[in-house]
Amino acid sequence: MGLVRFGVSLDKELLEKFDRLIERKNYTNRSEAFRDLIRKELVKKEWEEDADVVGTITIVYDHHQRELVNKLMDIQHDHGKNIISTQHIHIDHHNCMEIIAIRGSAREAQRLADTLKAVRGVKHATLGMSSTGRCIV
Numbered sequence: 001m002g003l004v005r006f007g008v009s010l011d012k013e014l015l016e017k018f019d020r021l022i023e024r025k026n027y028t029n030r031s032e033a034f035r036d037l038i039r040k041e042l043v044k045k046e047w048e049e050d051a052d053v054v055g056t057i058t059i060v061y062d063h064h065q066r067e068l069v070n071k072l073m074d075i076q077h078d079h080g081k082n083i084i085s086t087q088h089i090h091i092d093h094h095n096c097m098e099i100i101a102i103r104g105s106a107r108e109a110q111r112l113a114d115t116l117k118a119v120r121g122v123k124h125a126t127l128g129m130s131s132t133g134r135c136i137v
């Protein structure tokens with residue numbers, strides 16, 4: 001892998017803000033922070049262009065609602081080809097968290113997340129948009 005150096009012209013105030021930001025995020029230097037910003041944009045582009053992606057859907061719900069549990073199970077079975085694994089965590093007497101590892105086209109991943117999120121009784125749902133790593137260095 002060849003390393004290329006290039007100069008960046010930046011407003012002084014903007015650079016100061018950037019430096020404060022990367023210090024808070026524990027970057028050791030500007031280059032690594034800059035590389036991460038580029039990677040973040042490349043992953044965002046993968047999702048926007050419906051590339052093959054991986055990610056996680058995290059949902060929190062009350063397992064005492066049996067109908068809700070069955071519904072979530074049905075949805076996951078219907079999307080079996082997009083689901084790599086599901087981890088179930090019993091948070092307390094009522095609440096469960098499920099972390100669902102997914103893969104497929106960005107559109108399929110988004111649709112599955114939206115479908116789970118929309119089930120009545122799901123308290124919280126997030127979609128972690130990640131990358132297969134093939135499009136980023």
Ligand code: NI
Nearest residue numbers: 063089090096
């Ligand atoms: Ni549970």
